[in-house]
Amino acid sequence: MVYMLLIDGVKYKLLAPKDEEKEFHPMIKEHSKEIFGQESVYFDVKHKLTSKSGIAAIPDAYVIVLSKPCQWCIVENELASHPVYSHIVPQVSKFISGIENPSSQREIREILYNEIDHDKVLRAHMENTISSEIYRFLSELLSKPPKIIIVIDEITDEVKEVRKFLEKFDTQIVEFKTYVREDAETVHGHLFEPLYARPSKRLEERVKRERPEHYESWEKRLAWVNNETRNLVLKLISAIEKEFPNVNHLPRYRWYYFYKGEGKSMDSLFTVLMLTKKTVSIRVKAEPSTFKDERGWTKPYKGWFFARKWQEREFQLTSPEQLPYALQLIKQSYDISE
Numbered sequence: 001m002v003y004m005l006l007i008d009g010v011k012y013k014l015l016a017p018k019d020e021e022k023e024f025h026p027m028i029k030e031h032s033k034e035i036f037g038q039e040s041v042y043f044d045v046k047h048k049l050t051s052k053s054g055i056a057a058i059p060d061a062y063v064i065v066l067s068k069p070c071q072w073c074i075v076e077n078e079l080a081s082h083p084v085y086s087h088i089v090p091q092v093s094k095f096i097s098g099i100e101n102p103s104s105q106r107e108i109r110e111i112l113y114n115e116i117d118h119d120k121v122l123r124a125h126m127e128n129t130i131s132s133e134i135y136r137f138l139s140e141l142l143s144k145p146p147k148i149i150i151v152i153d154e155i156t157d158e159v160k161e162v163r164k165f166l167e168k169f170d171t172q173i174v175e176f177k178t179y180v181r182e183d184a185e186t187v188h189g190h191l192f193e194p195l196y197a198r199p200s201k202r203l204e205e206r207v208k209r210e211r212p213e214h215y216e217s218w219e220k221r222l223a224w225v226n227n228e229t230r231n232l233v234l235k236l237i238s239a240i241e242k243e244f245p246n247v248n249h250l251p252r253y254r255w256y257y258f259y260k261g262e263g264k265s266m267d268s269l270f271t272v273l274m275l276t277k278k279t280v281s282i283r284v285k286a287e288p289s290t291f292k293d294e295r296g297w298t299k300p301y302k303g304w305f306f307a308r309k310w311q312e313r314e315f316q317l318t319s320p321e322q323l324p325y326a327l328q329l330i331k332q333s334y335d336i337s338e
Contacts (some may be wrong), residue, residue, distance in 0.1 A: 005179045005189060012179035012189050017153055020079055025060060027178060027190070028077050028151050032063065035151070035174060037196030039067035039129065041122065042075075047111055049074075049098025057094030062112065063149070064141065065196055066129050073147045074099070080154040088162050092148055092169060099146060106308060109138045110266065117264065127253040128216070134253075135266070136304035149195070151176050218251030225275050233273060233280045235320055240271065243327050244334050260337040266307045270337040271330050280317040282326065284333035285310035291332055295325060310336070 005012035017023040025044075028035065032042035043062040050056040061075040074095050078088060098104050113135055116123050123134065130137045148171040152159060155175045163173050174192060181187035214224035222230055233256075240258060241247055248259040248268075256273040259265070274281040284298070285306040291298075291313070298313040306312050317326055 005191075007189070011182045013182055015178040015180045015188070016081065017079055017178065018081070020077060020082075024079060024153065025077050027188075028075075028176065029061070031176075031190060034190075035176070035192060035194060036063050036073070036149075037065055037067060037194065040065045040196065041116075041126075043112055043115055045111055045115065047108060049095055049104050049108075050101060051094070051097035051104075052101050053097075055094055055097055057091050057098060059095060062108065064112070066126065067196065070130070070137075070141055071147055072141050072144070073149045075149045075151065078150060078152045080152055080156050080159060084152070084156070084158050085162050088150060089165060092150075092166060092171060095146075095148060096169060105142050109135075109142050110307070112142075113138055113266065132253075133255060133272075133304060135306075139304060145170060147172065149174060153177060215254055218254055218256055221254045221275050225277055229275060229278055229280060232317060232320060233275060236273070236280060236282075236317065236323060236326065239323055239327060240330060244331070260334055265338075267338040269306060270333040272305045278318065281314055282317065282330070283312060283314050284330055285336065286313050286332060287311070287336055293329060297325070298329060 005014075017027075029042055029044050033040060036042065041064045043064070045062065046058050046060070047062075048056045048058050059074045060077045063073040063075055065071045065073070076088065076091055076095075078084060099108075116126060116134055126134055126137075132140075148166070148169055150162075150166075150171065150173045152173060153176060155163075155173065159173060163171075166173075172195065174195065177191040179189040179191065181189075214221045222233070225233075237249065237256065241249065244260070246261055248262055248264060250257060254274075257264075257269060258271040258273075259268040260270050261268050270285065272283040274283070283301070283305050286298075288311050291311070293313075297315040299315070301312045301314050304312065315326070315329065317323070
């Protein structure tokens with residue numbers, strides 16, 4: 001069957017892409033926000049998912065949907081002209097097996113975090129959207145099963161059979177048709193059903209109203225705490241700056257980060273400050289076999305801010321007299337940072 005699209009007397013013919021990498025992938029990436037929603041982020045990264053037994057597969061992309069309920073997706077872009085059944089079914093099975101491997105989950109988290117961290121605009125947008133620290137958000141999100149999205153240029157009878165087989169997985173197939181204007185082949189039109197609708201403006205305004213102002217930034221958090229806590233954290237920031245050479249520090253979302261050296265990588269991050277009304281909470285990373293805390297101030301926490309190869313520990317300050325010992329604890333985190 002041959003399809004013709006007619007718009008105001010202008011004819012468009014259906015395009016059957018022949019090359020996934022050169023034709024189809026770029027179109028999906030270009031229109032990812034229309035497909036996955038305006039609050040989605042499309043990561044065009046090719047990273048191998050490897051199961052515990054060593055079976056591997058490489059998805060075409062990963063997508064994070066920031067609108068609630070937040071979700072992450074593994075994306076496979078396919079052409080119906082290829083042997084669909086023999087390719088899609090094994091690929092999806094490998095994706096599921098691979099993502100169940102904790103090692104693969106950690107690798108994806110690090111890759112996505114680095115992609116976000118190196119894009120200032122994306123990082124700022126996410127920090128203002130997710131109401132959480134980015135690394136922590138990714139850790140929580142990627143611990144949940146992903147949605148598998150197959151984007152294909154045509155849903156054929158073979159694709160329908162594949163869809164029935166994949167019902168046991170959380171898999172969705174999106175038909176993405178492309179039409180080309182007859183007298184101008186660089187002019188395209190696309191026909192598809194979006195996966196995620198944009199939330200109403202009324203809902204967005206309600207969510208914004210419900211979020212306390214001191215959750216929005218470090219500056220607003222600093223204004224929200226009492227005077228004693230504000231003075232204490234400012235003294236702590238100054239003390240860290242003086243105590244440790246070559247330190248890069250800055251607020252990020254509602255926390256304050258310290259990095260060793262000029263960069264801002266997971267490996268160079270050594271201290272994160274958090275505020276409540278009456279206390280300054282400090283997160284550091286530790287090597288359990290060598291970390292010393294004679295006063296027993298610190299408690300281990302599930303790793304949110306630091307790479308999982310380190311233990312994450314937290315302690316609180318309530319008075320300036322505690323600063324010298326706090327710096328001893330922070331120094332141990334600084335020393336193991338790169």
